[in-house]
Amino acid sequence: MTPDETLRALAALEAGFKRDDQALAALARRAPDEPGLPVLVADFGVLTLDTLVLLASGLAGRPEADEFLRTNVTARMCAALGRTWTGWAAGADDGASGEIARAVIDGILSFTEGAGEQHVLPLLAALRDQALQGD
Numbered sequence: 001m002t003p004d005e006t007l008r009a010l011a012a013l014e015a016g017f018k019r020d021d022q023a024l025a026a027l028a029r030r031a032p033d034e035p036g037l038p039v040l041v042a043d044f045g046v047l048t049l050d051t052l053v054l055l056a057s058g059l060a061g062r063p064e065a066d067e068f069l070r071t072n073v074t075a076r077m078c079a080a081l082g083r084t085w086t087g088w089a090a091g092a093d094d095g096a097s098g099e100i101a102r103a104v105i106d107g108i109l110s111f112t113e114g115a116g117e118q119h120v121l122p123l124l125a126a127l128r129d130q131a132l133q134g135d
Contacts, residue, residue: 001047005035006131009044012037014124016101024101028094037097042089045104046082048127052111053078081107 001009008027015023028037035043053075054060059068069075085107089100108123109115115123 005040009040010124010128012041012097013101013105016098017105017120024097037094038089038092038100041097041100041104042085045085045107048108049078049082
């Protein structure tokens with residue numbers, strides 16, 4: 001995922017969370033060679049879940065990470081959730097972007113102990129800052 005796609009996905013997550021249909025419509029405008037907004041949001045969600053699973057397990061950046069993602073029950077459940085998002089997004093029009101964004105946010109929050117709706121915007125801001133720093 002390119003940095004621009006990451007920032008667009010994060011903006012869509014924020015707009016979806018806020019139920020800002022105007023912002024989602026603006027973000028859905030794209031060049032013919034760019035992925036649709038539902039696909040972009042789902043793809044970002046999958047990448048984020050993989051990262052969170054590896055961070056939670058202490059395996060981020062370690063050689064055994066790929067094996068863990070294939071064999072660990074939690075990792076496999078997250079992969080199934082990610083396939084659900086990407087399958088939904090593949091057949092969805094841009095109007096589904098908000099619902100997909102809210103589903104992705106729910107998935108991300110499930111890895112954050114005690115996190116609730118009040119934590120969504122600060123979390124998205126932190127992810128945006130990280131994307132801007134190129135991490």
